[in-house]
Amino acid sequence: MSTVQGRLRIAVQKSGRLADRSLELIRDAGLKWVKGHNDLLYRVENYPIDLLRVRDDDIPTFVADGVCDLGIVGENVLEEDKNGGATAEVVMPLGFGRCTLKLAVPPTLAYEGPHSLQGLRIATSYPKILRRFLNDNGVQSDTVVMRGAVEVAPRLKLASAICDLVSTGATLEANGLIAKETVFESQAVLIKSPTGPEPELAHLLESIIERMAGVVSSQGAKYVMLNAPRSALDEITAILPGAGAPTVMPLMGRDDAVAVHAVCQEAVFWETLEKLKAAGASAILVLPIEKMM
Ligand code: AMP
Numbered sequence: 550m551s552t553v554q555g556r557l558r559i560a561v562q563k564s565g566r567l568a569d570r571s572l573e574l575i576r577d578a579g580l581k582w583v584k585g586h587n588d589l590l591y592r593v594e595n596y597p598i599d600l601l602r603v604r605d606d607d608i609p610t611f612v613a614d615g616v617c618d619l620g621i622v623g624e625n626v627l628e629e630d631k632n633g634g635a636t637a638e639v640v641m642p643l644g645f646g647r648c649t650l651k652l653a654v655p656p657t658l659a660y661e662g663p664h665s666l667q668g669l670r671i672a673t674s675y676p677k678i679l680r681r682f683l684n685d686n687g688v689q690s691d692t693v694v695m696r697g698a699v700e701v702a703p704r705l706k707l708a709s710a711i712c713d714l715v716s717t718g719a720t721l722e723a724n725g726l727i728a729k730e731t732v733f734e735s736q737a738v739l740i741k742s743p744t745g746p747e748p749e750l751a752h753l754l755e756s757i758i759e760r761m762a763g764v765v766s767s768q769g770a771k772y773v774m775l776n777a778p779r780s781a782l783d784e785i786t787a788i789l790p791g792a793g794a795p796t797v798m799p800l801m802g803r804d805d806a807v808a809v810h811a812v813c814q815e816a817v818f819w820e821t822l823e824k825l826k827a828a829g830a831s832a833i834l835v836l837p838i839e840k841m842m
Contacts, residue, residue: 556597557750557757560611560620563589563602566716567737568646571621575600578760596753606630608740615744620753623739625650625735629675640758644765646737647716650675652682653726654710655703660729665670666690666710672702673712675733681736682712682732700724703767757831761841769842771817774810774834780809781829788824791815 561571575582582600591600601617601634609630612620618713621638623646627637648772652671654660660662670691673679683690699721702708712732714720721728739761746754761813773792792815798808809830817835825833 555749556599557619557746557754558601560601560603560608561603561756562621564646567605567621567646568602568644572600572804574621574643574764577764578757580757580826583692586727596609596757597750598753598757598799600735604638609637612740612742615742617763618750619747619757620740621737622740623648623735624738624783625678626731627738627740628733628735629677631677635743636680638743640739640741641762641765641791643739644768646735648735649731650712650733650735651681651715651721651726651728652679652710652712652730652732652769653700653715653721658709658791660727663688663730667670669709670707671710672699672708674699675712675715678733679712680728685820691734700726703842715842724744727785732739763840763842766814767838769814769816770838771813772810772836772838773813773817774808774832774836775825776806776832777809778806778829782806782809784828785825785830786811788828789813790817790819812841 555737559575561570567802580593580598581595582592582593589602591602593599603607605622605626609627611617613635625648659665661685662727667688670688670693671679672693672695674696676692676693676694679692693702695702697711699711701724702711702724704724711726718728718778722836745751761838782797786792786809789795789811790811792811795809795811800806800808822833
């Protein structure tokens with residue numbers, strides 16, 4: 550049970566790559582907050598909820614121990630934190646903060662597969678995830694744990710290879726390193742405490758989760774409206790990307806054509822519109838979706 554009576558707590562990264570997008574998601578779920586004196590706690594005005602702004606490394610433990618009811622954290626942090634004790638439950642992936650933990654080597658290292666790392670030293674901030682990867686590949690290597698600037702380790706002769714997060718790849722390139730293996734793929738996830746909130750707050754917790762799910766599923770989703778010849782209806786609905794069962798309505802004074810409305814869960818590109826037009830669709834409108842439940 551959360552430690553503060555009568556209020557839910559959501560743990561978010563205070564600063565760093567996930568901080569802004571986490572607050573954006575919470576705001577889009579309808580929560581409004583005021584900043585506290587100490588910057589650690591934002592008090593939500595319209596619901597009994599506090600946002601606890603902490604280091605991302607602390608989020609899995611806070612949520613696993615019930616200090617916070619929900620948390621937004623990178624899967625990489627969650628995975629590295631696994632220690633066999635109580636764990637936070639992953640509610641859903643959030644679709645932002647994507648990055649990949651990669652093994653990279655300098656061009657001077659003749660790399661033919663993980664076995665090329667046998668007996669070498671690898672610098673990383675993720676020793677547990679790396680250890681698992683090496684064990685799975687039957688490779689024995691030493692690891693040097695670095696909290697930052699992992700990419701400089703080969704140049705300083707601290708290690709022969711590195712295992713670090715890659716987002717755009719610019720940092721690897723700037724340090725003359727070449728990515729060789731994907732060790733772990735990560736994105737931000739919503740996590741929930743296994744202990745659950747006090748009973749009076751359970752409904753609010755579920756409602757916040759449901760709203761966040763609505764925000765996530767409406768990201769990138771589009772509402773498409775078009776007119777279609779009846780004869781081309783099957784072909785046109787097949788082109789609509791990620792649409793479930795579209796709504797088909799009669800058009801006044803037209804027996805040969807219908808209006809089609811559909812929520813498309815996947816990106817609607819110009820190429821999609823061109824295909825729809827070629828199949829006979831007209832008056833095609835693509836609209837953003839603000840909320841979905
Ligand atoms: P990039 O140059 O965009 O590939 O970013 C690589 C640098 O940013 C490395 O120093 C990484 O440690 C760091 N980095 C990339 N993605 C993340 C992330 N999601 N969380 C924390 N650090 C990251």
